[in-house]
Amino acid sequence: xxxxxxxxxxxxxxxxxxxxxxxxxxxxxxxxxxxxxxxxxxxxxxxxxxxxxxxxxxxxxxxxxxxxxxxxxxxxxxxxxxxxxxxxxxxxxxxxxxxxxxxxxxxxxxxxxxxxxxxxxxxxxxxxxxxxxxxxxxxxxxxxxxxxxxxxxxxxxxxxxxxxxxxxxxxxxxxxxxxxxxxxxxxxxxxxxxxxxxxxxxxxxxxxxxxxxxxxxxxxxxxxxxxxxxxxxxxxxxxxxxxxxxxxxxxxxxxxxxxxxxxxxxxxxxxxxxxxxxxxxxxxxxxxxxxxxxxxxxxxxxxxxxxxxxxxxxxxxxxxxxxxxxxxxxxxxxxxxxxxxxxxxxxxxxxxxxxxxxxxxxxxxxxxxxxxxxxxxxxxxxxxxxxxxxxxxxxxxxxxxxxxxxxxxxxxxxxxxxxxxxxxxxxxxxxxxxxxxxxxxxxxxxxxxxxxxxxxxxxxxxxxxxxxxxxxxxxxxxxxxxxxxxxxxxxxxx
Numbered sequence: 182x183x184x185x186x187x188x189x190x191x192x193x194x195x196x197x198x199x200x201x202x203x204x205x206x207x208x209x210x211x212x213x214x215x216x217x218x219x220x221x222x223x224x225x226x227x228x229x230x231x232x233x234x235x236x237x238x239x240x241x242x243x244x245x246x247x248x249x250x251x252x253x254x255x256x257x258x259x260x261x262x263x264x265x266x267x268x269x270x271x272x273x274x275x276x277x278x279x280x281x282x283x284x285x286x287x288x289x290x291x292x293x294x295x296x297x298x299x300x301x302x303x304x305x306x307x308x309x310x311x312x313x314x315x316x317x318x319x320x321x322x323x324x325x326x327x328x329x330x331x332x333x334x335x336x337x338x339x340x341x342x343x344x345x346x347x348x349x350x351x352x353x354x355x356x357x358x359x360x361x362x363x364x365x366x367x368x369x370x371x372x373x374x375x376x377x378x379x380x381x382x383x384x385x386x387x388x389x390x391x392x393x394x395x396x397x398x399x400x401x402x403x404x405x406x407x408x409x410x411x412x413x414x415x416x417x418x419x420x421x422x423x424x425x426x427x428x429x430x431x432x433x434x435x436x437x438x439x440x441x442x443x444x445x446x447x448x449x450x451x452x453x454x455x456x457x458x459x460x461x462x463x464x465x466x467x468x469x470x471x472x473x474x475x476x477x478x479x480x481x482x483x484x485x486x487x488x489x490x491x492x493x494x495x496x497x498x499x500x501x502x503x504x505x506x507x508x509x510x511x512x513x514x515x516x517x518x519x520x521x522x523x524x525x526x527x528x529x530x531x532x533x534x535x536x537x538x539x540x541x542x543x544x545x546x547x548x549x550x551x552x553x554x555x556x557x558x559x560x561x562x563x564x565x566x567x568x569x570x571x572x573x574x575x576x577x578x579x580x581x582x583x584x585x586x587x588x589x590x591x592x593x594x595x596x597x598x599x600x601x602x603x604x605x606x607x608x609x610x611x612x613x614x615x616x617x618x619x620x621x622x623x624x625x626x627x628x629x630x631x632x633x634x635x636x637x638x639x640x641x642x643x644x645x646x647x648x649x650x651x652x653x654x655x656x657x658x659x660x661x662x663x664x665x666x667x668x669x670x671x672x673x674x675x
Contacts, residue, residue: 202339209245217537224535232340235396235474244344249337252296283310350391358383376419394465407451484666486510494536501567508564516555551581560584585649595625598663621646
């Protein structure tokens with residue numbers, strides 16, 4: 182029995198070390214009906230640097246799948262290079278031992294750099310490899326070479342794509358109808374063309390609404406707010422078109438001449454509305470999928486999660502002792518209000534963080550002063566004491582506060598981390614004007630990552646106010662960057 186468990190543990194550890202994306206995709210597929218596991222796996226993927234992408238009508242299968250996106254030399258790539266290239270005889274006659282060391286140095290030099298195109302990737306490796314003779318260059322640049330095949334396997338960056346079967350309200354027959362359109366007509370490029378071709382007896386408005394909310398149409402039409410606004414009109418036009426195609430049915434188009442019918446059948450005008458904000462997109466994703474995928478409302482509070490709180494999974498693992506003072510950063514996802522024997526209100530609430538969920542009571546004294554916060558969908562800091570009962574872990578809550586208010590009043594400084602991708606002049610101007618609009622008394626810095634892996638810190642003289650409005654505007658301007666906040670030691674984890 183112990184040997185069997187030991188073997189499974191060894192096999193799982195090997196897969197996690199060498200094939201982490203494939204392992205996590207398998208775990209997702211085995212836990213489709215377990216929300217806590219899915220939440221935990223999404224967070225685990227984030228910590229491992231694995232992207233989990235939302236459903237996509239052009240790319241998703243029925244189940245969670247692995248798909249390549251780009252190329253990157255990682256520590257695992259370098260380990261596998263030593264493993265696979267130590268015996269050059271296994272790699273064919275075109276590989277020579279004198280190329281091994283220059284190639285090793287080249288790969289180390291290019292570590293953690295991203296490359297979208299395979300041909301360009303091979304050219305840069307060749308350029309960085311101290312090899313001049315024509316044979317070696319042919320070996321490096323030839324897309325059919327053993328080395329190129331090895332790179333496709335070991336250096337490609339893979340992501341996990343959400344499966345359509347895991348989308349709420351979208352049944353198996355609807356998924357089959359969507360995949361049938363894709364297999365018969367190839368890549369879908371126009372929303373109305375998809376509507377005309379899909380079997381509307383299997384795909385109804387509620388399903389389409391859910392697919393829009395979770396971002397499944399983003400590769401066709403990125404503005405979800407526009408798609409949501411025209412769903413009824415699109416469905417009506419598509420139904421009329423399909424009736425016109427059916428010789429046994431009369432439709433609006435049968436009353437027109439051929440030219441007018443052709444011009445009208447696909448007329449779908451999108452209103453001039455802005456796309457949903459990041460917060461609204463995430464809210465709609467949660468509603469349609471059951472969990473956040475493209476991001477999480479708590480991503481904006483990564484500093485607070487690290488410095489001020491523990492997590493639900495650590496609490497459930499028993500890391501914290503009975504009566505220990507702790508805090509959780511999370512969002513209330515369920516709240517039931519009741520009356521105690523004195524007719525005072527108390528609540529049974531469930532909080533969700535990036536690692537799972539936890540149910541806990543909020544007794545009358547705390548509910549009286551903080552109960553209204555349980556009805557909001559804002560990120561909260563919930564403080565209390567650890568409680569164990571019948572092998573179940575929970576907490577007695579002492580205090581509930583809005584994280585945005587804690588940040589605005591108690592954060593000492595903010596650091597805006599900018600990666601090595603250059604920002605446009607327009608974006609820089611917008612950042613400057615946004616920061617000036619929220620002037621205050623708190624210092625901030627820019628930490629700019631240079632292409633050579635060094636960084637530069639810039640500390641402006643201006644001071645700002647860490648309001649939630651400022652943070653939301655900065656996150657819209659800099660969706661790929663990170664905002665970090667510092668706190669004094671008295672605020673740290675408790």
